[in-house]
Amino acid sequence: MLKAVLLDISGVLTEDGEALPGAVEAVARLASSGFRLRFLTNTSRKTSAAVCEELKRLGFDVAPEQVFTAPGAIRRHLERHRLRPYLLIHENLEPEFADLPGDAPNAVVLGDAEQRLDYAHLDEAFRLLLEGAPLIAVGTNRYFRENGTLHLDAGPFVRALEVAAGSEARILGKPSGDFFRAVLEEAGVEPGEALMVGDDVECDVLAAMEVGLEACLVRSGKYRQGDEARAPEARCEASLAALVEALLDAP
Numbered sequence: 461m462l463k464a465v466l467l468d469i470s471g472v473l474t475e476d477g478e479a480l481p482g483a484v485e486a487v488a489r490l491a492s493s494g495f496r497l498r499f500l501t502n503t504s505r506k507t508s509a510a511v512c513e514e515l516k517r518l519g520f521d522v523a524p525e526q527v528f529t530a531p532g533a534i535r536r537h538l539e540r541h542r543l544r545p546y547l548l549i550h551e552n553l554e555p556e557f558a559d560l561p562g563d564a565p566n567a568v569v570l571g572d573a574e575q576r577l578d579y580a581h582l583d584e585a586f587r588l589l590l591e592g593a594p595l596i597a598v599g600t601n602r603y604f605r606e607n608g609t610l611h612l613d614a615g616p617f618v619r620a621l622e623v624a625a626g627s628e629a630r631i632l633g634k635p636s637g638d639f640f641r642a643v644l645e646e647a648g649v650e651p652g653e654a655l656m657v658g659d660d661v662e663c664d665v666l667a668a669m670e671v672g673l674e675a676c677l678v679r680s681g682k683y684r685q686g687d688e689a690r691a692p693e694a695r696c697e698a699s700l701a702a703l704v705e706a707l708l709d710a711p
């Protein structure tokens with residue numbers, strides 16, 4: 461029986477800082493129907509607190525403990541393993557790591573650092589990796605969509621460093637199974653009792669199904685025609701609003 465719904469944020473609930481049509485109402489209907497809701501994002505440009513505030517501003521009813529971001533997972537990992545990070549992250553994300561030691565780094569954290577992903581910074585990260593520092597990444601998303609255009613995400617840079625240093629990145633956001641399992645554990649549900657809704661066929665849909673969740677691909681956000689063919693076992697709906705209608709109004 462379905463008890464929890466995990467919602468990817470960008471492309472499912474929002475796009476370009478606006479709520480997608482019907483999304484606020486759809487989330488409210490899910491909550492009032494008793495589903496445990498968790499909000500997931502790989503965004504590497506905002507802190508967990510900022511993500512929660514933005515959702516609230518758009519009208520979504522969400523509490524900070526329902527929001528799971530990849531940077532939040534990385535922070536917990538660094539603390540647990542007492543790692544001192546070399547941060548290649550977006551400047552907006554700095555508050556998430558502000559009180560961690562940054563001198564004599566022994567780990568590389570790579571996110572969508574925008575202009576900082578230049579030769580000098582990547583080269584410094586490469587040297588740390590050669591010295592044995594682990595490479596920790598937000599995700600392997602290849603691209604994201606903003607203002608109607610696709611842009612390079614962190615994934616290609618992660619791959620570049622992996623190839624150069626002969627190391628394998630530890631991914632702590634989607635599509636990591638650990639990320640989904642941490643969310644399920646916190647929500648107190650088994651994989652078979654949860655549905656993941658996303659617009660990214662690899663990082664949301666296939667990754668969640670790998671862990672044993674049901675999944676639904678929505679044809680909004682970064683969805684591209686034909687994506688559903690890559691996940692034939694997944695549900696596919698035009699939008700979150702359409703999914704919620706189908707789920708709750710089914711005879």
Ligand SMILES: [Mg+2]
Binds near residue numbers: 470681
């Ligand atoms: Mg998305």
